[in-house]
Amino acid sequence: MLISKLKRGDRATFKQFVEAHKDQVYNTTIGFLHNLEDAEDVTQEVFMEVYNSIDSFNENANLSTWVYRIAVNKSLELIRHRKRQKRFGFFKALMNSNDDINEIQDSSSLGHPGVDLENKERANVLLTAIGRLPKNQNIAFTLSKVEGLKTKEIADIMQKSSASVEALIHRAKENLKVDLYAFYNSQKD
């Protein structure tokens, strides 16, 4: 019923759908992007994609899972775009010594607004380390730890088995421990 109304382009139904899912999508995008403005933009793009591509959605599938998948893909797309921009900015700064490299580095790493003040610094260290994980470990760990999704839900979003997702989360934890140990070991008191 909901899907067929969405397929007809019913704006009232679409509004209800957005209101019901916007925070969930927003939290997913923050989990990957750690930047509120980027997360808001990507959340809007996710719903625009839902509105424009609902015709291609298989009604037997889970709508929420589909929306999560779009949110993850759009977030990763922006991260790739930002990395390209950063590389381009670095070379631009090398070519033109008048440019201040700090001006063209991106201003992400704002962290997650849901973290309490006491943990803010540590959470930022952890989120940065999560960003360095291999793609699938990053997705599985973020959806599990930041979004609090169950293994089965993550498996559906990633189109993998639950066992694979558990293995990815386990490897992500091990890699993070090694990464964080190296980070704190390199710091002085």
Next chain:
Amino acid sequence: MKKSKADIEKEVLKTMQSLDGLEPAKTKPFFYTRLEAKLDKEQSQKRGVLAFLFEPQLALSAVALLLLITVNIVSVNTYLQSEEDTSTGTELTTGYDDYLMDVPVLYTENGE
């Protein structure tokens, strides 16, 4: 001075737990209004690209241009086809003429 191994491990553990009990974030007010404005803008841009289809004069001009191009292609094709047929016919006639002219008659019907 560097931290001890135990201190680092403690810090790693605390960092790993720093996202526990994370408060879900909420979108800013009027999220749907901003989204709807973006959607409307995108749709009007799409309509802009195809606007000529909805303008009778422009649509007629486009159809006339298409017809002209089609007629042109068909004419050129027909002309080329007829040229090809004519040249093929000439070759055949010439070949026949050559056969008649060049082959000498070396013997008569009675074998002489």
